[in-house]
Amino acid sequence: MAASSSRGGGGDDNEPYLLGFLVTKIVGLKHYKGIVSGREKVTLVREPLNQYDDNAIAVHNRRGVKVGHIEKPIAGVLAPLLDSLLIPDAVGIVPKVPSSKYGGKPFKLVCQVHIFARPAAADIVKEAIKDKGLALIYPRHAEFSLSESAFVQEETKRSDQDVDKLFALVGKDGDCKIEPMDAPGDVVLSALFEHQKEALGWLVHREESCDLPPFWEEDTDGGYKNVLTCQDTKERPAPLRGGIFADDMGLGKTLTLLSLIARSKAPNVGGKKAKGAKRRKIDDDAEEASRTTLVVCPPSVFSSWVTQLEEHTKAGSLKVYMYHGERTNDKKVLLKYDIVITTYSILGMEFGQEGSPVKDIEWFRVILDEAHVIKNSKALQTQAVTALNAQRRWVVTGTPIQNSSLDLFPLMAFLKFEPFSIKSYWLSLIQQPLGKGDKAGLSRLQNLLGAISLRRIKDTESGSKSVIALPPKTVVACYIELSAEEREFYDQMELEGRNKMLEFGDRDLISRNYSTVLFFILRLRQLCNDVALCPLDMKSWFPTSSIEDVANNPELLKKLASLVDDGEDFDCPICLSPPSKTVITSCSHIYCQTCILKILKSSSSCCPICRRSLSKEDLFIAPKIQHPDEDGLGSLGSDKPLSSKVQALLELLKRSQKEDPTSKSVVFSQFRKMLLLLEGPLKRAGFNILRLDGSMNPKKRSDVIKQFAAIGPDAPTVLLASLKAAGAGVNLTAASTVYLFDPWWNPGVEEQAMDRVHRIGQTRPVKAVRLIVKGSIEERVLELQERKKRLISGAFGRNGGAKEKKELRLEELRMMMGL
Template sequence: MEEIAAELNDRPDPVETYMRLDRWPSPPDDAGGGEIFLVGFVIVNVVGLRHYQGTISSHELVGLVREDTNPFDGNAIRVMNMRSVQVGHIERSAAAVLSPLIDAGLITVEGIVPKPPGKKYAFRIPCQVHIFSRMEDIDRVKSAINVSMLHLISEANPSFTLSEAVAVKEKKGVPAEKSVDEIFKLLEAKVSMEGVSEELDPPQDIIKSKLFPYQKEGLGWLVSRENSTELPPFWVEKNGFYVNELTNYQTGVRPEPLRGGIFADDMGLGKTLTLLSLIAFDKWIHTGHQSCNGDVKNNDEEEESIALFGRKRKRKRGSQKTKSEDLNNTQDAGKRPALDELSSSEPKTTLIVCPPSVLSTWITQLEQHTRKGSLKAYMYYGERTKDANELQRYDIVLTTYSTLGSDETIFRSPINKIEWRRVILDEAHVIKNVEAKQSQAVLALNAKRRWAVTGTPVQNSSCDLYSLVAFLKFEPLSLKKFWDSLIERPLVRGDEKGISRLQVLIAAISLRRMKDKGLIGLPSKTIETLFVDLNEEERRVYDQMEVQARDIVESYVSNEGVVRNYYTVLSVLVRLRQICNDLSLCPAEIRDLLPPSQIEDVKNNPSLLKKLLAMLQDDEGFDCPICISPPTDIVITCCAHIFCRSCILKTLKRSKPCCPMCRHQLSESDLFQAPPDSSQTAPVEASSLKSSSKVATLLKLLSAAKAKNPSSKSVIFSQFRKMLILLEEPLKQAGFKVIRLDGTMNAKRRANVIKEFCVPAPDGPTILLASLKASNAGVNLTAASTVYLMEPWWNPAVEEQAMDRVHRIGQKEDVKVVRLIARNTIEERIMQLQEKKKLLARKAFSRYGQKDKREISRDDLSMLMNL
């Protein structure tokens, strides 16, 4: 029992994580943060070496991690080597000075050990701790350190040249044995020599579909990486030891090859089929090149390939089994990559993690592309087994990110007991916030091979890529301190070295091909931006609201209050965006609820708070700032911040309960829930909705398209679920057959909606009202040929994913995308923000760079509000 308790205590507590400013989710932290600068360094001792197993080398970078739950010292700072193994602690006296500054979000720290351990340093090792801070906090930081016993060595000090930091050496012109950029250039040269992968055919007795040439090439790349025997990037062998050139870490044990990577082909290029081919090829090789159908039962009934929720259904045997064909007939054995022999003790099962909306896609693809019984899959979702041995009987186990996140709190989940042959993260950008609960659960998985699969690897910033690198266990960049030091910090400074390093890194571990290269000859896709003029009433309300909102945001920006009021600011922006769609989305009493003049009185008006929550939770862009996941059982505080009920209640159990966002003192009585959602049954006043400028424009476009081709199908996307509900009645009155797909539906219901939408007109519906987030991933909507986007989204990658549900393999007609933008409103400025993010995504995969931008920075807010 003591071992169980110890293991449970070691699990990260999301509330513990996010109660400190320096560990807040990225948007709030960066919105009020900005560029950081080197203040100087202090020399301290690493102590407690004999109590820990971690080893350390001369000139090695080390990770410094706050450990405020340490029972012996609340100021403790752990010292970790690049393998995430603890070496010791920063000495207590130094930690007492640095930890309060770290906890207050005033500094970040990096460590480097200048001298090699030896007899002289048997119990302690000197360590240079480099201190970074925002410009406005430097004087405060210097003052706090100078009154302590620590000696801060700043740039003005002659001893500053003794710093072992690469950045300092480069600045002072001190030659290093090999600079960081020289190390990256060596990797770049190696990658450029690898050339194009050989095309591979999947085994025909498992995969019955024919692959395009680019898919065969992709399969060759996947197989070659999975069976690599090379040292991982940045590792070299020297005098019988293995050295990581970026950190100077040394070990006598050969590091494992990096078997996996980022499969980043553009959306709609058939990544799922290529991955199924990888699983099939691997199984075929390691079953002695024999038919994988040989174990199918020879009786009147056979098991289905997929076990749903642990219950296997029986199906009558259909037509005669397809004769297996030896892959040697279609593939030159001499070109086949070297493969590891799979021993009987090695794992054989692949774990596939995806959003709920993508589960049905994997099931459909399995049934469509594989021969019955050749690959057996289990759906670990909903009602599911607790037996790890049961899961290992299958070739594939399908699950969702949210399932892993909930299982992570259960001691010894069967998923965590297994060493998987490979883990595939589909729509891997879901884990872009590495601190989120489901991301932590994914990072903890034990696997031989790891694949991050996404058509949009960069959505907001380079930090999106960090989570994928962390999942791949790509040392040392999988450790946040090293990523920040070597990649993120140069990017934030606008240093060309940062983008160059990022490009080399991506080239070394990823494969990305684009549809615009003519790989599959898809029909064309055109995107039209249609500017809509607001009517007189809409313009009056919008202008009035924007003037008030501009004053609020300007006040927060000038007073450095964006961090504290981040979600309040976003709620103001949401209201402006809703007015652009339809006034009924943002009622008058909600529009009047504007901080800061009236926010103090909100706690005395719970009914208004509940209405505000009902309006805000309709926007699919909000996450709980504690667990960084879509909130469940949502509550709003008296200070107008939104959380999962369970997350905020856990926070309130602390000795000084307060709001994690603004530090306002809270109690359970200060939490409010929205009234039950009656939008499903409430009648809609179609006449009032038709007065909306955007809706009137949409109806004209749809009617014109219907007159031209009555059987054509369209998808209308919005991120506001209430907007979709309000659209139903006027569309039906106009003679359209309509169905809806939104985030409230479970995976089975979504699959049924998509199946219904594929029924040809006139029997089937011609319009699908689709939630942007519920339909932007893993959903095939090629039955439609026209897409309407009711409003722009902060993140252009989300829009692109939604468009490519229609423009993908299987589409036979030209695709037209129409973006409806309210003229002279915040929507036009959101489009400008999108262009910045698109540029970053392109440059991460090209040879040119720019300063990195986070989701919504302080400058972005100023631009959005015309400040």
């Protein structure tokens, strides 16, 4: 738990500030591998399931390796304050590491624990510390100036260079003068929050303003000049109608967008005027022709749009067509609707087809919901949405940057925001200066985003003012010890894997066995959850030769297909999205069919990973994996001992229910089979459960979410959910606790999952618990998450070319194997 913010006064009245620090000791150093250096900031991690002390607070170094524990008396005071959120955060600093005359590790280390509290809770925290006889050193104390507090505050400021800092200029110039706007009362029945009214005013202003596009100025001779590219023109550049709506997840962006659509819909013949807002004036015949808005979103968000329409709009006031499954090819039919909703994958599939009506229409407005999906500019679905014809174009996402600032380029390309929509300009004006640490690149990017973006956040973690009062959210890690039998099996498997990696030796052989290594890593991750998830035959985990060929090897085909089917976070290496129409090459690598066929049409005609020559005859369609009967799988293992992780989850759920019988929890896992396996133990423990996974159609998902929101003695209390089905655009505010049963590669995906619960409508404090097996690949996944966060932070690091990305992938594989 790193510090959320620090201050010496001023700022938001509810912002946590540095209250003072306690001097304590880190003990048990000889039992752990982690080492620290002087003036190192360390992370404090709560261990509520520690078998020796349920108040235990572990200490991890900068690399995420465990160093020891905070001594028991201090932990006994801090743990209840952390758990109750009276202390949102505490930061540890080891001021000095004593040298040992015997050359070994010291037995103890002095540590300053800097305590952050909100003003309203400050007196309670001070009193609790005082009652236990501990000395809190306040900022006015003489010893405070001799401490490492200045270093803590500087480090905290430095760690804040993230996406919210990048959006720091948003709304600070002209946008702050834009008047809030009410939704049309004859269509939208729900009252908007103040921040939604402000957003609606901003959206309408962006669509209707006749201002020059950003970076264009009028010359004294009546011409126009772009101050970045020095381009001159006599014709006035067309206004940029649209932009990036990047409000934090859970701030009600969908309702705000429905209000925008309602405002511009065609008025009913002889109908009433909009209440509370004037209907948009349409100025020319071309705009009269169509007022249809195309909404593009992932399948999981379909249910959210349907639910929002049902809950917030007058029945029948907005005509909606679901362009999904069986669908019309007549564009005149689509233009009769106010809203057409479709998915990125459908647009990608139709991009190369003749007769797609979506491509032929000039849409009044296109909205890309969860737009971070198009982060790869080469992906077919990205090209498809960029090619759409539209008068107004909106990018909507709470996570505009997931890996690096390069994620923003496809958004600019879709918005047609020249010159940034042209890759060479993006690279020369933004990307390359950022990579060199040139402040000009960051300044341009901030000004660019400030001109066309709106971003507000739910909390004060980035130092920005919160736009809405939501209950606090805390994230804790629960570390789990495997049983002796589990540990022996896991260690044996990991050792075999490392030996195999060492056998591969050079990078070429690792590349040629890329999918096999990924398959092995998947099995290790499944072992951390439950042995029942993976086959116990070790031979089936490893290649039979140094270079495998799937030709005439159906078992290998099936094994590699299960790599995609078993987990939800496998991406095609070309488009960086989950594969559609999965194809396996003869050299055992996995791609989307469209992606690899496009490569084969190019001059290279070789595998992008191992560079082996490929033809169409070397491509094999992945066989469908047959799933066992769901009911049978749910009761599997009723006579077998539960895995350590399942036992830990049950204990946490029981404790939560005992504290508050009305509370509800969501358990996320990326393994669908794991969700099925959890059903039996949870039902036998007396929990009323529901399941939400990617195999369900949008209507079934919507029904499950409604059932979960029900209250009463027989209402469901636990939702078992896959991140793919419930990670984006889904409202789960009926719950107040989130359990991440297994960690994901991408920290942004986990944030999305947590924010399905921590969003508008939440009335309780939200707690998110990561379940992590000690001494396992899961700890290394956490290290990889931190690495990704560092890439996003600051100036976003160097993005590199294809060679660097390939090296990075291989390095990550070795890292996952502990090499």
